[in-house]
Amino acid sequence: MIYLDNSATTKPHPSVVKSFKEVTNKYYANPSSIHQFGGETEKLLQRAKQQAANLLGVSEQEVIFTSGGTEGNNTAIKGIALQHQNRGRHIITSEIEHPSVEEACRGLEQLGFEVTYLPVNEDGVVSITDVKSAIREDTILISLMHVNNEIGSIQPVEEVASIAKQYPKLFFHVDNVQGAGKVPLKLGNNGIDLCTFSGHKIHGLKGTGILYIKKGTTMFPLLHGGEQESGHRSGTENLAGAVSMVKALRLIKERERTEADKLRQLLGYLRDRLETMDGIKVNTPRNSAPHIMNFSVLGTKPEVLIHMLGEEEIYISTKSACSSKQKDESKILAACGWGTDRNVSALRVSLSYDNTKEEIDTFLSALQRSIKQFKEVME
Structure with missing residues (x-):
């Protein structure tokens, strides 16, 4: 074959599958349980979060484990829009985004938000001039993919980030599902406030992912409940999925370097x-x-x-x-x-x-x- x-998806790496099985069999307690077994699983979850943060060059408080790209993109876009709608209801994205971004924006349009869909040139790249021109006083979010999943074009997200950084009330989200492990992207104090990753695109497992949320970024949660993941994503954590996601991230970054x-x-x-x-x-x-x-x-x-x-x-x-x-x-x-x-x-x-x-x-x-x-x- x-x-x-x-x-579309990658073959899971054997060591990723192994890590998932081991954690599933050994650390099956609920991390929120107050007994010792629950404490052990919580420690493993925190260790996974620390390792993910180290790999991404961010703090562990900025790492949220998700079920993948679609959840990450929806959480970022809708979370920002709903939280900050009193300040503005304008969003900027492009005409060539993944359906999980485009449809999230279309959904928000039904709620009264206004979305500017930036055109691209024949290489599938947005114009920095167009980005600047599209920013308005009521703009609260820019969402762009790093690498296009269909033609592989690379958006100038670093330049857009530096522009967004000049607007303290404007958030910038990057869909890095296709870029992770292939095209380097530094996070941190560079103007990117949110960034989406998916496990099954980097030889991890389906149903795993990470959303980077820069410290100080306030969002309306899509899932309410037990306040897990710093209140951004309530629900009992998928510990085995988180550990396997970090394993996949480490392996793909090693291969990217070499x-x-x-x-x-x-x-x-x-x-x-x-x-x-x-x-x-x-x-x-x-x-x-x-x-x-x-x-x-x-x-x-x-x-x-x-x-x-x-x-x-x-x-x-x-x-x-x-x-x-x-x-x-x-x-x-x-x-x-x-x-x-x-x-x-x-x-x-x-x-x-x-x-x-x-x-x-x-x-x-x-x-x-x-x-x-x-x-x-x-x-």
């Missing part, structure tokens, strides 16, 4: 080969994340090619797994200004540090065969 759909160049070279090799193939247009910009390659096979149906490749146990995708069953046209590519023929024929290959050049060669050969077979059938 050749798995090239790592932006193997990032190799991953980028592999993506470059894939791009070079694709650009020599007739009828293929590469949509991913050159200055992109090192693991995502989006391209269009003009005149074909992506779902047919995906199934043909799947019969050879080669797995790729079309777009975000969270929107892959929606209408054919890629909203992301349309926002970049490409034509319909390109937007409806796009495929996505997303790599992990485990993929090899040999796998890429096998995939490319299978892709060429599939395209040829498709055209023969359609003639």
Whole structure:
């Protein structure tokens, strides 16, 4: 099997699975229980939080364990909006955000909030000038993804953070689900107030994640109850999930330090080969994340090619797994200004540090065969 759909989800690392099983079997007490066993589990939870904070370069009070990217994004966006709506009801985001950000904003619009959706250029990047121009007196939040999940474009979040920092009453949220472990991003006193991470995108487990909430950031909680996670996320903590999330975060950061160049070279090799193939247009910009390659096979149906490749146990995708069953046209590519023929024929290959050049060669050969077979059938 050749798995090239790592932006949808990654294979859990064996040591991550092992850590989850061990904690589940050994530390199953409720961390809120006042007996000794509960105290032991609470200590392990705090240790996990300290380790996560060290890996992210923040304080442990700023780390909240979540169930993943969707919860993290919704908690950040709705939490800020509901808490600070008396001061302003204007939010800024972009036209190419993940559905968990876009739909959260659409939901807030139904409650009377106003959202500015910034356009992007053909590389899928927002303009700093547009960001500055969009900020108003009643703007309370900017939410942008670091790396686009469909085409791999990198947003200038550090520059946006420095702009947001000039407005003390304006919060800045970064969706770092696709960037974590691939494109470095420093947190701390840089203007980023909230940042979302997801475990299953970094060889962790589904249902695990982290939301960084900068100290002093006040939010309306989406979940009320026992005041766990500093009141930001009530509910009995998923201790095994938290420990496994930290394990995955540590492992992916180690690989980022040692193997990032190799991953980028592999993506470059894939791009070079694709650009020599007739009828293929590469949509991913050159200055992109090192693991995502989006391209269009003009005149074909992506779902047919995906199934043909799947019969050879080669797995790729079309777009975000969270929107892959929606209408054919890629909203992301349309926002970049490409034509319909390109937007409806796009495929996505997303790599992990485990993929090899040999796998890429096998995939490319299978892709060429599939395209040829498709055209023969359609003639």
